[in-house]
Amino acid sequence: MHEIRIPRLGWSMEEGTLVRWLKRDGEPVRKGEALFELEGDKNLQDIESVDAGTLHIPPGSPQPGSRVEVGTLIGWLLEAGESPSVGAVRTEEPIPNVAREVAAGPAARRIAAEFGIELATISGTGRSGLITKEDATAAAESLAAVPSHSTARLGGSQKLVSTPRARRTARERGIDWRSLQGSGRNGRIREADVLAAQSTPATVLSSTGLPQGQKLSPRRRAIAQRLRQSQALTVPVTLHMKADVTETVALRNRLKTANPNAAPAYTDIVAALLPRVFAAHPQMAQVWDDSHESLIPVLPDQVSLGIAVDTPNGLLVPVIRQVGTVPLSAIAAQSRRLIELARLGQMPGHAMLGGTFTITNLGSFGIDGFTPVINLPEIAILGMGAIREEPFILPDRSVVARQRMTLSLTFDHAAVDGAPAAAFLRDLAQALADPAAFLLG
Numbered sequence: 001m002h003e004i005r006i007p008r009l010g011w012s013m014e015e016g017t018l019v020r021w022l023k024r025d026g027e028p029v030r031k032g033e034a035l036f037e038l039e040g041d042k043n044l045q046d047i048e049s050v051d052a053g054t055l056h057i058p059p060g061s062p063q064p065g066s067r068v069e070v071g072t073l074i075g076w077l078l079e080a081g082e083s084p085s086v087g088a089v090r091t092e093e094p095i096p097n098v099a100r101e102v103a104a105g106p107a108a109r110r111i112a113a114e115f116g117i118e119l120a121t122i123s124g125t126g127r128s129g130l131i132t133k134e135d136a137t138a139a140a141e142s143l144a145a146v147p148s149h150s151t152a153r154l155g156g157s158q159k160l161v162s163t164p165r166a167r168r169t170a171r172e173r174g175i176d177w178r179s180l181q182g183s184g185r186n187g188r189i190r191e192a193d194v195l196a197a198q199s200t201p202a203t204v205l206s207s208t209g210l211p212q213g214q215k216l217s218p219r220r221r222a223i224a225q226r227l228r229q230s231q232a233l234t235v236p237v238t239l240h241m242k243a244d245v246t247e248t249v250a251l252r253n254r255l256k257t258a259n260p261n262a263a264p265a266y267t268d269i270v271a272a273l274l275p276r277v278f279a280a281h282p283q284m285a286q287v288w289d290d291s292h293e294s295l296i297p298v299l300p301d302q303v304s305l306g307i308a309v310d311t312p313n314g315l316l317v318p319v320i321r322q323v324g325t326v327p328l329s330a331i332a333a334q335s336r337r338l339i340e341l342a343r344l345g346q347m348p349g350h351a352m353l354g355g356t357f358t359i360t361n362l363g364s365f366g367i368d369g370f371t372p373v374i375n376l377p378e379i380a381i382l383g384m385g386a387i388r389e390e391p392f393i394l395p396d397r398s399v400v401a402r403q404r405m406t407l408s409l410t411f412d413h414a415a416v417d418g419a420p421a422a423a424f425l426r427d428l429a430q431a432l433a434d435p436a437a438f439l440l441g
Contacts, residue, residue, distance in 0.1 A: 001082055002051040004075040006068050009040030009349040014225075016040040018074065019168075020064045025057040029077060036074075040222065045349045053077030063109060063119075065171065104131035111136035162189035169194045174220060223314045230374050233292055235413040239422055240369045243429035245387055246403040251436050264332035266405075267307060267361050270384065271331050272439060273431045274357065275303045275324030281424040283416050285356060288377040295379070295415055298356045300324050306352070306375055307335055308360035309342040316342045317375055319355045328439065363387060369406040379415040382428075383408035405432070 006016060019037035023029055034046040035055070057075045062068045104112070104119050108131045112119050122139045124131035162170075162177050166189045170177035173194065180197050182189035230236075248269055256263035264272075278285040279300040286295040301324045306317040318338035323331055341347045358375045363386040372383040385406035392402040407429060411421040431438040 001079060002053060002077040003073055004035065004077065006038065006070050006072045006074060007047060008070045009045060015067050015069045018062050018064055018066050018068050019044065022046065023055045025055060027055050029053060029055050040349060049077065051077050053079050105133060108133050108136035163191060165191040166194050220314055227373055230376050233376060234374050236374055236410050237413045237418065238371045238408055238410045239425055241407050241425050241429055242404050243407050243432045244402050245405045245432050248432050248435050249387065249403045262329065262332065264328055265335065267359055267384065268328060268332040268335050269435055270359055271305045271320060271323050272328045273428065273435060274305060275300045276438060277424060277428050277431055278303055280427060281420060283420045284380055284424045286379055286415060287356060288379065303356045304354050306355035306358035307338065308358060309339050311343045313345060316347055316352065317355065317358055318342055318347055318351050319353065359384065369408045372408060372410050374410055374412055380409060380411040
């Protein structure tokens with residue numbers, strides 16, 4: 001008998017959403033086959049089986065859509081000859097983090113899911129506190145009255161009707177589907193109704209008469225949790241410096257002329273320069289260990305850089321591996337591929353782990369300087385601003401036009417002092433002033 005537990009998809013992940021089982025109870029499973037879908041920090045991933053056997057999902061196992069803590073036991077793989085009752089014994093090792101008093105029959109679970117009611121909020125009147133169909137129906141009827149255009153008759157009571165895809169999309173996007181007008185048959189709420197509501201959200205008033213906000217989606221909550229962790233565990237300080245990027249612009253223009261479809265972005269050029277700057281500033285090439293009490297040095301040829309990507313599902317940070325060992329063209333190719341996967345929602349969880357340092361670019365929005373948030377366990381992050389043509393005074397007092405960019409370096413003062421961070425930023429700015437020579441050197 002082999003345990004099936006909720007895995008950790010990211011170093012800071014504490015809980016995830018069990019989206020759905022990909023195998024049915026009692027179905028044979030081969031090693032390496034996908035068992036279930038799990039939504040963790042910023043990504044949705046198929047979890048593969050590490051053993052072979054027959055799947056047994058015991059009573060009390062988390063239901064699809066439940067938020068479950070990492071390490072929670074959710075099922076077993078039974079070997080030949082083992083009885084499912086063996087895997088269902090809960091006195092030997094109860095399933096942690098699952099409220100065992102929330103026991104409900106299939107009909108009660110279906111009604112609760114359709115109305116978006118948490119089972120833990122329903123008082124069960126059945127044997128040993130079992131939540132019955134009648135209990136779930138009573139809880140549904142106690143909800144506030146819903147608009148008549150989005151209700152349907154079932155069993156003598158009014159209730160909202162929606163498709164499973166609509167409920168899942170609403171949950172992911174933080175939308176209360178019960179407040180929507182359904183366009184399907186008999187007012188059924190479809191996924192299209194949820195997507196339309198996101199583009200033109202209705203204002204909902206709370207009991208105080210003030211606008212009532214929508215709940216965050218699980219993915220947005222995960223992003224918020226990581227940001228709060230960064231603020232809680234770091235001592236962030238941000239330095240700003242203007243860099244002369246005239247030669248960087250000229251280099252990119254030459255590469256774009258030579259190969260328009262494969263020209264590197266400015267972020268790619270910075271990524272190619274950073275390992276060489278890290279070689280002169282090893283204090284900046286470190287990451288925190290899991291305890292956040294020790295720093296782990298990263299060699300220049302092992303530097304991996306995260307690239308912040310804005311996607312419809314929130315900010316994702318795919319990682320370009322070992323940028324110090326590959327040419328600029330390869331960095332640009334990796335970057336394009338990862339950005340495309342991120343925006344398509346196909347980014348695997350492992351592609352966002354193992355970064356040494358993160359780059360975020362808001363220049364396309366016309367932003368100059370800003371304060372980026374450190375992506376733990378890293379100790380620093382670089383913000384790139386807009387490139388602007390500005391007058392510049394030469395030593396002979398003549399004035400010339402130069403392309404300049406504001407660099408914003410946020411670093412963890414608990415890991416590194418201000419002077420080393422400032423020297424690192426200064427040398428990066430110098431590298432951008434003559435990137436071709438710096439890369440060749």
